[in-house]
Amino acid sequence: MKSFKLSALHTLESMEVPAPVIERGTDVLVRIGAVGVCGSDLHYYTTGRIGDQVVEYPFTVGHECAGTVIQVGSEVTRVAVGDRVAIEPSLSCGSCDQCVAGRENTCRNNLFLGCPGQVEGALAELMVMPETNLFRVGDEVDFGMATFSEPLAIGVYTVQQSQLRQEHAIGLLGMGPIGHSVMLPAIDLGCRAIYCTEKVDARCDKAVEAGAHWAGNVDRDDVVREILSREPAGLDIVYECCGDQRALDQAVELLKPGGRLMIVGIPECDEVSFAPHVMRRKEITIVNVRRQRGCVPAALELIAKYPTHVDRLLTHRFAFADTEAAFDFVEHKRDGVIKAIVEFA
Numbered sequence: 224m225k226s227f228k229l230s231a232l233h234t235l236e237s238m239e240v241p242a243p244v245i246e247r248g249t250d251v252l253v254r255i256g257a258v259g260v261c262g263s264d265l266h267y268y269t270t271g272r273i274g275d276q277v278v279e280y281p282f283t284v285g286h287e288c289a290g291t292v293i294q295v296g297s298e299v300t301r302v303a304v305g306d307r308v309a310i311e312p313s314l315s316c317g318s319c320d321q322c323v324a325g326r327e328n329t330c331r332n333n334l335f336l337g338c339p340g341q342v343e344g345a346l347a348e349l350m351v352m353p354e355t356n357l358f359r360v361g362d363e364v365d366f367g368m369a370t371f372s373e374p375l376a377i378g379v380y381t382v383q384q385s386q387l388r389q390e391h392a393i394g395l396l397g398m399g400p401i402g403h404s405v406m407l408p409a410i411d412l413g414c415r416a417i418y419c420t421e422k423v424d425a426r427c428d429k430a431v432e433a434g435a436h437w438a439g440n441v442d443r444d445d446v447v448r449e450i451l452s453r454e455p456a457g458l459d460i461v462y463e464c465c466g467d468q469r470a471l472d473q474a475v476e477l478l479k480p481g482g483r484l485m486i487v488g489i490p491e492c493d494e495v496s497f498a499p500h501v502m503r504r505k506e507i508t509i510v511n512v513r514r515q516r517g518c519v520p521a522a523l524e525l526i527a528k529y530p531t532h533v534d535r536l537l538t539h540r541f542a543f544a545d546t547e548a549a550f551d552f553v554e555h556k557r558d559g560v561i562k563a564i565v566e567f568a
C-alpha cells in the first residue's frame with residue numbers, strides 16, 4: 224500500500240510499504256477515507272519534534288482519520304465489514320493505575336497514532352485498529368466530517384473539564400481547529416458571551432460567522448482592552464488554544480478573580496511563564512488538557528447536529544497525492560485555512 228512518510232524536515236514522501244494485517248481477534252482492518260491535518264502533525268513536519276518526542280525518519284504522521292471497515296477479526300462484534308467509522312487514535316493499556324482510575328488519556332503505556340516512537344500514523348491507505356477504537360458514523364456524514372470528531376472530542380472534553388455554565392462569558396485565544404472545537408460545545412450549551420482572538424483576519428471573520436460575539440486580531444487590536452470594555456468584570460473562563468506565551472499572559476489579564484484558565488494549545492517552546500502575583504491575587508485556577516477521554520460519541524452527536532457549522536471549518540480538501548500541499552497550506556495558514564483534509568479516492 225501507499226503511505227506518506229516524513230523523510231526530513233518539511234518533506235513528505237509517498238512510499239510503498241507492507242499492508243497491515245489483522246493479528247488479534249479484536250482487530251479491524253480499515254480502508255482510510257480521509258485524514259485531517261492537525262497542528263501536532265505540523266509540529267513534526269516543521270520542527271521534527273514535540274518536546275522530547277522526536278521523529279526518526281521515515282515516519283508516518285496523522286491521527287484524525289475515518290474510513291470503511293474491510294475485514295474484521297474473529298472476536299469483533301462492534302463493527303462489521305462495510306461500516307463507515309471514525310477512528311479514536313489513542314490506544315490505552317487498560318491496566319495501569321491511570322486506566323484503572325478511568326483516566327485513559329494519561330495512560331502510562333499510551334500509544335497514539337502518528338506519535339514518534341509509538342505507532343505509525345494514518346496517512347496510509349490501510350490501517351489495523353482494535354474494535355474499541357472505532358465509532359460507526361451515518362452515511363450523511365462524509366469521511367472529512369468524521370475525522371473532525373478527533374479535535375472536536377478534545378473540545379467537548381475541554382468544555383466538560385472547565386465546568387462551563389450558561390451564564391459564563393468566555394475567551395478563546397487562537398481560532399484554529401481546536402479553538403473552534405471548544406467553541407461548538409460552548410455554543411451548544413448556550414454560554415452567554417464568546418470572545419475570540421487570532422492572528423489571521425480570515426480566522427477572525429470565521430469565528431464571528433461561527434457564533435463568536437466579538438473577535439479581534441492580536442497583532443493589531445489591544446484585545447485585552449477591547450474585551451474588558453465589553454466585560455468589565457472579566458471573563459469566567461479563558462481557553463488558551465494556540466500555545467503562545469502572549470496568549471497565556473492575556474488570559475491571566477482577561478480572567479475575573481476566581482476564573483479558570485484552560486490550557487489546550489501546544490507550545491513550540493519547552494517552558495512558558497506566568498505572572499505569579501496577578502494569578503495569586505485573582506486566585507486563578509489553571510487546568511491542563513491532555514487530549515480527551517470518552518468524548519468521541521458526544522463529538523459525533525455534535526457533528527450530526529451542526530453539519531453546516533462543521534463543514535464550514537473544513538475549509539480545504541486535498542487528494543491523497545497532494546498531502547504535502549495540505550501541510551504547506553496549514554503551515555502558512557494560506558487562504559484562511561482552518562482545517563485541511565486529505566481525502567482518498
Ligand SMILES: [Zn+2]
Nearest residue numbers: 261287373374
Ligand atoms: Zn489532532
Ligand SMILES: [Zn+2]
Nearest residue numbers: 316319322330
Ligand atoms: Zn493504561
